[in-house]
Amino acid sequence: MLLYERLAESLRVQIAQGVLRAGERMPSIRQLAHGHGISAATAVQACLQLEREGLVVARPRSGYFVRAATPLPPAIRPPRRRVPGSVSNPALQDVLDMLARSDLLPLHSATPAPALLPQPALAAALTRSLRHSSAAALDYAPPQGHLALRQQIAKRYAQVGAAVAPDEIIITAGAMEAISLALRTLTAPGDVVLVETPTYHGILQAVAALRLKVLEVPNLPGQGIDVARLEQLLQQNTVRAAVLIPNFNNPLGSLTSDANKQSLLESCAKHGTVVIEDDIYGELAWSGQRPSPLRRWDRHGMVISCGSFSKTLAPGLRVGWLAGSAWTDALVRAKYFSTVGSASLPQLAMADYLQRHDLERHLRRLRRTLADNAQRMHEAIARHWPQGTRASEPQGGLSLWLQLPAGGNGYALFEEALKDGIGTSPGVLFSSRGDYADCLRLSCGLPWSGRLDIALRKLGRLAARQSE
Ligand SMILES: Cc1ncc(COP(=O)(O)O)c(C=O)c1O
Numbered sequence: 001m002l003l004y005e006r007l008a009e010s011l012r013v014q015i016a017q018g019v020l021r022a023g024e025r026m027p028s029i030r031q032l033a034h035g036h037g038i039s040a041a042t043a044v045q046a047c048l049q050l051e052r053e054g055l056v057v058a059r060p061r062s063g064y065f066v067r068a069a070t071p072l073p074p075a076i077r078p079p080r081r082r083v084p085g086s087v088s089n090p091a092l093q094d095v096l097d098m099l100a101r102s103d104l105l106p107l108h109s110a111t112p113a114p115a116l117l118p119q120p121a122l123a124a125a126l127t128r129s130l131r132h133s134s135a136a137a138l139d140y141a142p143p144q145g146h147l148a149l150r151q152q153i154a155k156r157y158a159q160v161g162a163a164v165a166p167d168e169i170i171i172t173a174g175a176m177e178a179i180s181l182a183l184r185t186l187t188a189p190g191d192v193v194l195v196e197t198p199t200y201h202g203i204l205q206a207v208a209a210l211r212l213k214v215l216e217v218p219n220l221p222g223q224g225i226d227v228a229r230l231e232q233l234l235q236q237n238t239v240r241a242a243v244l245i246p247n248f249n250n251p252l253g254s255l256t257s258d259a260n261k262q263s264l265l266e267s268c269a270k271h272g273t274v275v276i277e278d279d280i281y282g283e284l285a286w287s288g289q290r291p292s293p294l295r296r297w298d299r300h301g302m303v304i305s306c307g308s309f310s311k312t313l314a315p316g317l318r319v320g321w322l323a324g325s326a327w328t329d330a331l332v333r334a335k336y337f338s339t340v341g342s343a344s345l346p347q348l349a350m351a352d353y354l355q356r357h358d359l360e361r362h363l364r365r366l367r368r369t370l371a372d373n374a375q376r377m378h379e380a381i382a383r384h385w386p387q388g389t390r391a392s393e394p395q396g397g398l399s400l401w402l403q404l405p406a407g408g409n410g411y412a413l414f415e416e417a418l419k420d421g422i423g424t425s426p427g428v429l430f431s432s433r434g435d436y437a438d439c440l441r442l443s444c445g446l447p448w449s450g451r452l453d454i455a456l457r458k459l460g461r462l463a464a465r466q467s468e
Contacts, residue, residue: 003038004045010036011046015055015066023379026056026064059372068379071391073221074252074403080435081216084192084237087208091428092201095414099423105446105455108423110250110398111315112445116369118362122314122353129348137348141341144332145171145321148351153307153321156359160282162296164305164323170331171342174320175280175308179243180206181334182276182304185327186241187212194233194242194273196225198401198430198439200250203243203278207432214432215239219249221392221401224256227264234271241274247291248281251401251430251441253394255291262297269300274327277305280320281397283312283363286371291396301325309350311398312363317346367396373444374400380453384460386467400442401427407467410440416462422455 001009014020027035032043047064050056056064099108106113130137136146144150150166157164172178179202187193189211195203197216207214215233218226225246233239244264246256256264268275277294285291295305304327308320319342324331335341353359377400381391388405404410410426417424427439446452 004042004049007032007036007038007043007046008049011050012055020066022066023068023383024066025062026066028063057375059375060368068382070378070393071382071385071389074390074392074401074439076218076220079197079216079218079431081197081214081433084213084215085432086211087204087214087432089204089428089432089434091411091426091434092205092208095426095429096201098418099425101423104418104421104423105451106423107442107446107455108425110441110443110445111311112366112370112398113447115447116366116445117314118353118357121357122317122349125349125353125356126345129345129352133348137345139344141171141344141347143170143336143341145169145342146344146347146351148355149319149347150321152351152354157293157295157305157323160290160292160296162293162305164295168323168325168328170322170324170328170335171347172320172322172335173318173339173342174310174315175278175306176202176206176320177338178306178308178320178322179203179276179278180209181331181338182306182322182327183207183210183212183241183243185330185334186274186276186304191240192237194230194239194244195432196244196249197432198249198251198427198436199243200245200278201429204432207243216432217242219245219252219254221252222254224249224254224260225264227256227260227267230264231267234267234273239271239273241276242268243276243278244294245278245281246294247279248284248394248397250281250397251399251425252392253397253399253401254392255285255395258292261292261294265294265297265300265303269302273302275303277303279305280308280311282307284367284370284398285396286367286374287395288364288367295323298325304331312359312366313350313353317350318343319346319350369447370398370444373446373448376448377442377444377456380456381460384457386460386464388467389463394444398443398445400444402440402442404438404440404463405467408438408463409466410436410438412466413440413459413462417459420455420458422459424459
């Protein structure tokens with residue numbers, strides 16, 4: 001047996017016997033090398049072997065930890081809505097009003113904390129744009145948006161094999177406005193649109209505001225969009241548009257496979273359903289392997305692709321976009337009568353940032369931090385939440401989705417947590433009729449801290465009280 005194998009075996013035994021406990025930090029490389037009279041390289045080799053086996057996890061700058069038992073994934077359940085109907089969910093208004101407090105620990109907000117954003121570089125880009133392009137920065141932007149930024153966005157599409165011309169891109173105030181403009185352009189009141197369940201509550205609000213009817217297709221934990229059910233729904237109903245989040249759905253974080261993406265595109269094309277793709281989390285694959293947007297396989301010109309810098313660079317600058325396909329002219333007109341054009345300065349600053357900086361370098365760090373946060377949150381949940389709590393195992397994005405054990409109520413937990421200054425998103429927000437009453441969503445965009453650990457313990461205690 002090689003030296004590193006001998007050490008790995010000894011550590012394996014210690015983990016199995018509970019000498020090294022789940023969630024506990026492993027001895028440092030230096031301690032292992034010293035204690036076993038081997039080189040640091042050999043000790044590293046042993047730890048890498050245990051990491052490959054899934055027994056330990058590496059945390060940047062903190063060393064190796066024994067992997068905690070992971071909670072089971074949320075249960076799959078059939079959607080309650082079987083025929084098209086209106087969005088009827090009072091929580092959409094009530095909860096969002098209650099969360100409009102600036103003093104909360106923002107576990108409800110699916111955004112990276114400000115500390116994770118490239119603040120100095122963005123500040124410099126804003127200052128430079130104002131100083132060197134003050135006339136443009138202070139004037140109206142073209143309704144379609146500044147060309148320099150549209151070119152940068154087109155370049156990123158090209159990097160993932162999707163052909164999108166700068167002329168097809170329209171700059172919007174975040175992905176939210178992009179989705180609203182697309183829906184407004186494609187539909188008339190009473191039309192049926194398909195959304196995922198669970199899905200991002202902003203999509204449900206946009207659908208409700210336009211007085212559209214919804215059908216819901218399940219997004220399955222760990223699998224993504226249920227394409228067989230999607231085909232069935234399209235066969236049975238006339239559906240004008242489908243608003244889908246194939247890359248790291250909010251709130252589940254699940255990824256739809258490439259094969260299923262192509263299959264759902266074929267279904268939609270066959271039935272004349274336009275796809276509004278919300279690819280806001282595509283850049284946040286924790287593995288670093290950026291999944292393709294649907295747009296890459298759009299052979300029929302049926303996909304309007306929406307994106308945003310809210311989850312990667314700065315939600316407050318409100319810079320998102322649409323790739324409008326055949327609807328580009330109509331969408332530019334809709335953008336004009338909506339806001340004339342998006343604010344000039346943030347667009348110029350984003351273009352400046354993208355020209356001068358390596359976005360990929362920032363994203364690599366951000367993705368690693370998010371994956372690490374999620375891992376620690378999983379461990380805290382396994383340790384401090386009542387037995388039977390289930391948690392999604394996202395592969396990217398910014399959210400963890402939890403299902404409470406029998407007797408648990410996400411809304412009651414949300415209300416109790418607010419009293420302790422902790423924001424959460426109750427599960428009822430994520431469907432058209434307030435399903436998922438026993439679920440809640442937490443953000444993994446907050447860097448790990450003592451405050452976060454205490455908050456997760458508190459939430460665990462509140463959850464335990466519900467199931468007593
Ligand atoms: C799936 C999804 N789409 C759209 C948005 C809205 O993003 P933006 O800030 O770019 O408007 C969010 C924000 O949470 C989201 O999670």
